[in-house]
Amino acid sequence: MTKHVQWDLERLRIFLAVVQQGSLTRAAGALGLPQPAISRQVSRLEGECGGRLFHRNGRGVTLTPLGESILPRISSLLQEASELTAQLTDGARLPSGEVRLGALPSLYMVLCVPLFFELRESFPAIKLKIFEGSGGQIDQWLANGFIDLGLPYRYGTMRLAEVDPLVHVSSYVVGAPGSALTAEPTVRFSALHGQPLVLPGAPSGVRLTLDHMAKQAGITLNVAVEADSTQIQKAVTRLGGAYTVLPAHVAFEEVQAGTLQVSKIVEPEFERAIVLGTTTARPASRATRQVARSIREIFDRSDDFWSAHLR
Template sequence: MPTPPSTNKPTGIQLDIAADLHKWRAFLAIGELGSLTRAALFLDSNQSLLSRQLNALERECGTRLFTRTGRGVELSEVGRRIFPQVKALLADAQQLEREIRGEAHELSGRVTVGLLPSIGSPLVGRLYKEMRTQHPKLGLKILEGSSGQVEEWLADARIDIAILYRYGASLPDHEEALATVDSYLIGPRGDRLTAADELPLTALHELPFILPSAPNGLRTALDAMARQAHITLVPALEADSLPLQKLLVAQERLYTVLPLHAVWQELQEGRLQAARLVNPPLQRSVSMALARQKGPAKAVTAVAAQIVRIVGDMARSGMWHSSQPTAGLPPAA
């Protein structure tokens, strides 16, 4: 009499988990982001494909994994119960893939950093050079935009690391302060006003400015301080382009307000002048935030740690004041 097949054999599994990993990746992304649109951006896919994958997965499981709401989707009771197991499964699969490729101990993949142009100029070149030397298989992708754009990219998981300006004494809970930045009145070469080391805020009254248009963090802070100081601050020209602001200050003898690092090269070359604003000072924080895991976790950690180190070195050169203690920095990867 033949022996009946064991129910513990692989052929007894109803769901072909290994063949459906791409569907489970979609499940994980939708569950974490609560939106098919955001999950599609995260996975570099499209919403209709994710919808088909999700429908197929629910048919195979014989139950609803998500509940549709007016704001998107949320995990069903079954979805919430299996979510941690699916996350662990995909992490194991990723580790297995690295082991097979022999990359378990060598950082690889691509890390996407979103930042403002004035921060990117002094930071990105050095970051690329140092990461290229330390981890040649790790790639960087840089996106520059306004504060609002960078925050949107972070929320949509299009970037792994965001570098932002923040005004005020406190930061959102998920952000880390990297540096405190003073604001300077920037003028052309030979300008008598910006030849001083420091200037009170009242010195800005009725100057011919080129400033970014609202909404903009710096413009909002400047306008608020001008109202409090009872001075007139009406720009002769509005331009959001940092290179254009610096060019027109030098050529048309306008003024603008920028952090020192944004004009570092021009000051070294003598094309522009800068006087620090005091009474009251106008300061902002440079902060860093990490997105929900998108890129390779160890690579993101390594890039973030290197950014902290570079910002600390720049503080020692005089670009800004470091917000990081010497001890307690993330270890070098």
């Protein structure tokens, strides 16, 4: 009949300590246990194994053939137990739960897609829900608690306690290929006077900022059509119906494809910041805080992209 043994991991650890120390006395000192307790545990293990595991001599102990044969298995078993403990401990510490993120549509490739893969790899227990919207929509979602984190724009000075600035980007006049207003790398803001424009409606941040800049410059903005959707703005512009004003990254793919043309606004420049906001409707969860950290890291890693295309 096969003998059934319930292996005691602590007893196996004592066996391994005796092997490593080469002495019951030294093993007792290393483990902080009295030597008689070490001796009892070794004797019990020998009984469970059906034979002596150590030769005793005046200088300490050495393994018997039986001890040598089981040493690799015991070492492997203890290593697996240690790895399992580490995995369970780390798993218990990993943040989990749903995080709702509001993002500008233009951030889908530079942020949203990398964020998904990073969370899946490092924090699989976090469930990410992404909602695309305009800056104004995202601010409203943050205010009413519909989302946990948001990535809207901010213009001019801002309260740093409210949001975390991630990157500052310049604004460009966007026109159809060959359009006169975007023929040069830069264009003065005053050149927008009287030109047909497709812009978001008030009270969007970009519209309020442009209206204020126009008043300061003494020019009139001819808003031919109001549209909050950047897709509509770009479509009207691409067909030559009007100009619009966007950060370069919003029209980057079209500029690369040659279907849109851009010129940086100067004198004065029109700069906006992409910021990270957290809702104040409820305390941020561990998962929310981790997603916020991951977003910051992705923006830091993509600094070359922003430097090359947006500033």
